[in-house]
Amino acid sequence: DAGVTQSPTHLIKTRGQQVTLRCSPKSGHDTVSWYQQALGQGPQFIFQYYEEEERQRGNFPDRFSGHQFPNYSSELNVNALLLGDSALYLCASSYGTTRERDEKLFFGSGTQLSVL
Amino acid sequence: GESVGLHLPTLSVQEGDNSIINCAYSNSASDYFIWYKQESGKGPQFIIDIRSNMDKRQGQRVTVLLNKTVKHLSLQIAATQPGDSAVYFCAEKEFGNEKLTFGTGTRLTIIP
Numbered sequence: 001d002a003g004v005t006q007s008p009t010h011l012i013k014t015r016g017q018q019v020t021l022r023c024s025p026k027s028g029h030d031t032v033s034w035y036q037q038a039l040g041q042g043p044q045f046i047f048q049y050y051e052e053e054e055r056q057r058g059n060f061p062d063r064f065s066g067h068q069f070p071n072y073s074s075e076l077n078v079n080a081l082l083l084g085d086s087a088l089y090l091c092a093s094s095y096g097t098t099r100e101r102d103e104k105l106f107f108g109s110g111t112q113l114s115v116l
Numbered sequence: 117g118e119s120v121g122l123h124l125p126t127l128s129v130q131e132g133d134n135s136i137i138n139c140a141y142s143n144s145a146s147d148y149f150i151w152y153k154q155e156s157g158k159g160p161q162f163i164i165d166i167r168s169n170m171d172k173r174q175g176q177r178v179t180v181l182l183n184k185t186v187k188h189l190s191l192q193i194a195a196t197q198p199g200d201s202a203v204y205f206c207a208e209k210e211f212g213n214e215k216l217t218f219g220t221g222t223r224l225t226i227i228p
Contacts, residue, residue, distance in 0.1 A: 004159070033214065042205050042218030043160065056214040090159050103148050103209060105216060107159035 002027055004093050004108035012114045013081050021076040021111045025093030031055075032074040033105060034066060037088040049074050050096060078113075086115045128225045135193040137222050139206035142187060146208040150216070151180060151191045153202045160205060163191065193224075201226045 005024045013019050025032050031050045035043035045058035049068035068074045072093075078085055089112075092105035129135045141149070147168040152160035166173045166180045166189075173180050179192040189206050203221040 033216075035216075040220070042207070042220050043216075044218070045215040048214045058215060092159075104150065104162055104165060106162060107152075109157070109159045 004091055004106055006089075006091050006108040006111050008111060009109065010112045010114075012116060014116050015081055015083060017081050017115075018077065018079045019081060019113060021078075021089050021091075021113070022073070023076070023091030023093075023108060024073045025091075026106050029093035029095050029106070030072050031094045031096040032068055032072065033092045033094070034074070034076045035090040035092065035107075036060070037090055037110070039087070043090055046076070081115045083115050086113060088112050125220070126223045126225065128227055129196050130227050131196060131198060133196055135191075135196045135200065135224060137191045137193075137204050137206075137224065139189040139191075139219055140187060141189060141206075141208045143208060143210060143217070144187065145210045146217075147211045148209040149180070149182060149189050150207050150209075151178075151189075152205045152207065152218075153200075154205060154221070155202045163204075196224075196226055198226050198228065200224060 004026050007022045033048040034046040036046055037043040046060050047057040048055045052068045063079045065077045088110040090107050090110045092107045094105050095102045150165040151163040153163050154160045164175045164178050164180045166182050171182050177194045181190045203223050205218050205221045207216040207218045209216050
């Protein structure tokens with residue numbers, strides 16, 4: 001049973017560039033959340049996607065956008081990169097219909113983004 | 117804003133001893149709590165969770181205790197092993213809110 005997979009594992013970009021990170025949820029999961037983890041900090045919620053729509057968003061600027069595809073996989077896009085965007089970007093999946101909710105999030109290993 | 121914090125940033129425990137990692141939370145509306153273990157270069161790994169209608173839950177070698185009166189959460193690891201070395205995060209969630217709020221983490225080091 002494949003867990004949450006993310007690609008790429010590492011990425012180096014320069015200020016002002018744009019980046020796209022990808023995530024495939026755990027088998028059977030339909031909900032994808034994205035978190036940003038700065039060095040030495042706990043993960044911070046960016047947004048969550050369910051049924052191909054953004055269900056909830058954290059305190060991140062519009063430069064951060066996402067998408068969920070019909071197969072439940074997801075992308076995180078960041079435009080106009082800043083040095084402060086350097087972090088580990090984590091994708092987490094869960095199962096969440098309107099009738100049954102499982103709160104547990106299962107995380108991927110993340111994409112380490114370095115902005116120079 | 118609301119936050120989840122940890123009492124100690126680092127904890128060193130002798131191999132074979134029990135470990136206790138503490139966590140304070142401030143959002144009285146939180147009704148779901150979860151512990152994660154994060155090893156270097158990996159994403160957070162689920163350990164155990166608990167809802168606010170419970171005060172104790174046990175898993176394999178782990179126990180989570182919830183004290184809603186003082187807004188305190190703890191993770192107990194029995195017979196700590198070298199493989200338990202990692203950063204441990206507590207996180208909380210409010211009903212109807214999709215966001216998990218994480219603390220900054222406690223680094224657990226096992227002394228052989």
